[in-house]
Amino acid sequence: MKFVQTVHRGARMLLLASVFPALGSIAVLGVTAATPAAAADLGDRGYSKVPAIVARGYDWSGFYIGANAGWGSSHDTWSVDQTGADAGSHSSTGAVAGGQLGYRWQAGALVFGLEAQGNWADLKGSHVLNEDGTNAHSTLNAFGLFTGQVGYAWNNTLLYAKGGAAVTRTKYEVTYPGGADVSGNQTRWGAAVGAGLEYGFAPNWSVGVEYNHIFAKRFSTSFYDSAGFTDPDKVARVGGDSDLVTARLNYRWGGATSAKY
Structure with a gap:
């Protein structure tokens, strides 16, 4: 078992x-x-998938308003209006300050714009007319620029050229020995060209530096005494070009930044 x-x-x-x-x-x-x-x-x-990295591209499009300040020089050549005899020349230099308003639009790297600028100025100069102590003076005390712009942008850096019309307001004066004087004020239109470099340091803020040259033809002006009287002998041919260099600060409404993938 x-x-x-x-x-x-x-x-x-x-x-x-x-x-x-x-x-x-x-x-x-x-x-x-x-x-x-x-x-x-x-x-x-x-x-x-890992999200694509988004690069932010600076957009210069939109309306902007700003302020500017700097330095200028205006050259005045004088002559006797009746005879054409040379009466000497001088440069008027001094400070300028004002504001600008404009609009820009961007197409790729190209930037186009329109701008109006108005400035107070204090460009003063003088030279001796006669050995007896008679002096010629001029003071450019205001100017305006109405220009178009075309520029090229490297992201938030913009290089541009500009051109258009200019208007200036200048006081001309002759002082005589003993303190007597005659003067005349002239508002004249001319042409302007310039260039600038601007840098966007924030989405809607930019700073820059700009150069402008104003072309002004010489013209005849009458001089009046303190009582408002003049005579044919008190007429001279005056005028000349101006050069301006300003620093600028702008605030812009508009594009700020745009996404690029």
Whole structure:
């Protein structure tokens, strides 16, 4: 009886030993088969892309208003109106300050604009007319510029040229020995050209430096005494060009920045 039980136990052990290796092989095969499927399943899933880096490009478009201040020089050449005889010349120099209002629009790197500028000025100069102490004086006390602009922008740096019309207000004066004097005021139109460099240091703020040259033809002016009287002898031909250099500060409404991908 014990022999029979022993035989049965041995048979069961042999059966289990043969079954477990088979199960192990099946498990290995199952894992191997499942691995490519899992990989394929992972491959089908879409990966989230890293957001594109956004570069901010400076936009010069829009209306702007600003202030300017600097220095100027105006050259005056005098002659006797009746005879054309040379009466000498001088340069009038001094400070200028004022404001500007304009509009710009940008197309790619090109920037176009229109601007009106008005300035107070104190450009004074004089020279000796006669050895007896008679002197000629001139003071450019105001000017205006009405110009168009075209420029090229490197992001927040703008280089531009400008041109258009100019108007000046100048006082001419002759002083005589003993304190007597005659004077005349003239408002004259001419042409202007210039160039500037501007830098945007904030979305709507920019600073710059600008040069302008005003072309002014010489003209005849009458001089009046303190009582408002003149005579044909008190007429001279005067005038000349002006050069201006100013620093500028502008505030702009408009484009500020635009996204570039």
